[in-house]
Each structure stands twice: as structure tokens, then as C-alpha cells.
Amino acid sequence: QVQLQESGPGLVKPSETLSLTCTVSGDSIGSYYWSWIRQPPGKGLEWIGYIYYTASTNYNPLLQSRVTISADTSKNQFSLKLSSVTAADTAVYYCARGDYYHLWGQGILVTVSS
Amino acid sequence: EIVLTQSPGTLSLSPGERATLSCRASRSVNSNYLAWHQQKPGQAPRLLIYGASTRASGIPDRFSGSGSGTDFTLTISRLEPEDFAVYYCHQYSSSPRTFGQGTKVEIK
Numbered sequence: 486q487v488q489l490q491e492s493g494p495g496l497v498k499p500s501e502t503l504s505l506t507c508t509v510s511g512d513s514i515g516s517y518y519w520s521w522i523r524q525p526p527g528k529g530l531e532w533i534g535y536i537y538y539t540a541s542t543n544y545n546p547l548l549q550s551r552v553t554i555s556a557d558t559s560k561n562q563f564s565l566k567l568s569s570v571t572a573a574d575t576a577v578y579y580c581a582r583g584d585y586y587h588l589w590g591q592g593i594l595v596t597v598s599s
Numbered sequence: 600e601i602v603l604t605q606s607p608g609t610l611s612l613s614p615g616e617r618a619t620l621s622c623r624a625s626r627s628v629n630s631n632y633l634a635w636h637q638q639k640p641g642q643a644p645r646l647l648i649y650g651a652s653t654r655a656s657g658i659p660d661r662f663s664g665s666g667s668g669t670d671f672t673l674t675i676s677r678l679e680p681e682d683f684a685v686y687y688c689h690q691y692s693s694s695p696r697t698f699g700q701g702t703k704v705e706i707k
Contacts, residue, residue, distance in 0.1 A: 520696075530636075530644065530687055532696040545695045579643055584691045585634040587655060589643040 487511035489580050489590035496596050497574075503567040503595055507580030514561055515539055518584045521554060521565045523576040524592075531576075536563055570597045601625055601690050605699035611707040618675040620702045622688035627668045632692035635664055635673045638701075639684045647686075648673065678704070 493505035507519070520535040534544035539556040548567070556563040567574060575597045582588040602625040612618055622633070631651035636644040646655040648664035651671055661676040675682055683706050688699040 529700050530689075530698040532698065535696075543694055547695075585632070585646065585649040585689070586636065586644070587646045587649065589645070592643050 487582065487588055489582060489588060491578060491580050491590045491593040493593060493595070495594060496598065497570055498599050499571055499597055500569055503565070503570050503574060503597075505565045505578055505580075505593065505595070506562050507564070507590055508560070508562050509582070510561070512582070513558075514556055514563055515558060517582050519554075519556070519563045520581045520586065522579045522581055522586070523574075524579070525573075525576045533565065533567075533578075539563075572597050600695055601628065601693055601697055603688050603690060603697055603699035605686075605688060605702045607702060608700075609703045609705060611705050612678055613707045614678050614680055616678050618673075618678055618682070618704055620673040620675075620686055620704075622666075622671040622673070622699050624669040624671070624690060628671075628690045629692040631667050632690060633664075633666070633671050634689045634691065635662075636687045636689060637682075637684050638687065644687065675704075 488510045490508045497503045518535045518537040521533040534554050536542045536554045542554050544552045551568045553566040577592040577594050579592045580590045604623045606621045633651045635648040638644040652664045663674045665672050685701045685703045687701050
């Protein structure tokens with residue numbers, strides 16, 4: 486059974502870098518697209534970006550200057566870094582598998598506050 | 600960017616009724632790369648439909664998707680109590696990937 490689990494700090498200070506990891510069990514990250522999606526409290530879903538075949542990436546143009554997605558095949562994990570965060574980056578962050586997100590992690594709430 | 604517009608914003612129905620949700624794209628979604636996700640409060644979204652009309656594994660057959668090009672529909676033939684939730688359409692045919700703003704199906 487494939488599972489995805491997000492992890493990382495739940496609180497980040499303004500102007501700092503948000504760093505999250507998605508650990509994949511039951512499957513290899515060497516295949517499929519692996520994505521990050523976020524959802525501000527009470528709002529809809531926003532695509533952040535994806536990595537596929539552990540090397541190629543594609544990012545939301547609105548976030549591209551601040552986002553990096555990378556993969557660690559030895560740990561079967563992929564990661565998100567979002568720099569220069571503000572309160573507008575407060576959201577539940579999800580990782581998901583596949584091009585149409587046929588599997589989601591449970592999500593992690595990240596609050597940007599001093 | 601393909602903008603997805605869902606309607607209505609809220610659908611108030613009773614259990615046993617039929618629900619019809621619409622998703623309209625600002626330009627054609629190639630290869631019908633359109634998915635539908637269900638989200639309940641405090642939970643992650645769950646994939647229902649991909650390729651516009653293919654049910655994901657384990658999804659009951661009361662859920663069906665249809666449409667092509669710019670107009671897509673999610674139909675729930677008879678609402679069960681567990682179907683009251685928010686539904687999002689999502690296109691994965693072009694970048695940036697985009698979601699509709701969601702339709703809330705609530706108990707009347």
C-alpha cells in the first residue's frame with residue numbers, strides 16, 4: 486500500500502525559508518510525477534510544482550522565483566523549499582503522486598508568523 | 600493558463616437526489632486531461648475521476664464524469680450522506696496545472 490507523509494516545521498518566520506519533505510512508502514519515486522499543492526485556510530487548492538523522474542521540475546509561475554523541488558532517491562523522499570515567505574504562504578501543504586494526483590498525503594499546516 | 604470555473608458555488612440537495620456539477624475551462628483541455636477530487640472537512644482531497652470520465656480505484660459507480668474540450672460535468676446519481684463535501688476539478692493537460700474554485704455540496 487502506497488503512502489505519502491509530509492513532515493517539517495509547522496511554524497516559519499516571515500522572510501525565512503519553508504522546508505518540507507514528503508516520504509513515500511510502498512513505491513519508488515523513480516517513477517511518476519511527484520507534486521506539491523497547497524491550500525490556504527478556508528480557500529481552494531493551488532498547484533506549487535512537480536518533479537518527475539527525480540530530476541525534471543516544473544513550477545507555478547507565480548511561485549517560480551521562490552520554489553525549489555528536489556528528490557532524494559536513497560531516502561525515497563522529495564522536498565519543497567519556498568523562500569522569503571510571508572503570511573500569504575500560510576497553508577496546508579500536500580504532497581501527491583501522479584499527474585492527476587491519484588494519491589495524496591494527509592497534509593501539513595504551515596503557519597508563517599513571527 | 601487554463602482557468603477552470605466551477606458552478607454552482609454551492610449545491611443544496613437532500614440524500615437520494617441527483618447532483619450535477621459543472622467545470623468550464625477557458626480553453627480546450629487537451630486529451631481530456633481533467634480530474635475531479637472530493638474533499639471533506641479536515642481531510643486531504645481524494646481522486647474520484649481522471650481522464651474526464653474514468654473512475655479511480657474504489658470509487659462507487661454513482662459517481663460519473665463526462666465532457667470534453669471546455670465543458671465537463673461530475674454527476675452523483677444518488678447522494679449518500681458521505682457525499683456531502685467540496686468537489687474540485689483540475690486540469691493536467693498544460694502548465695501551470697490549475698484547479699477550479701470548488702463546488703460545495705451541502706445537505707438541504
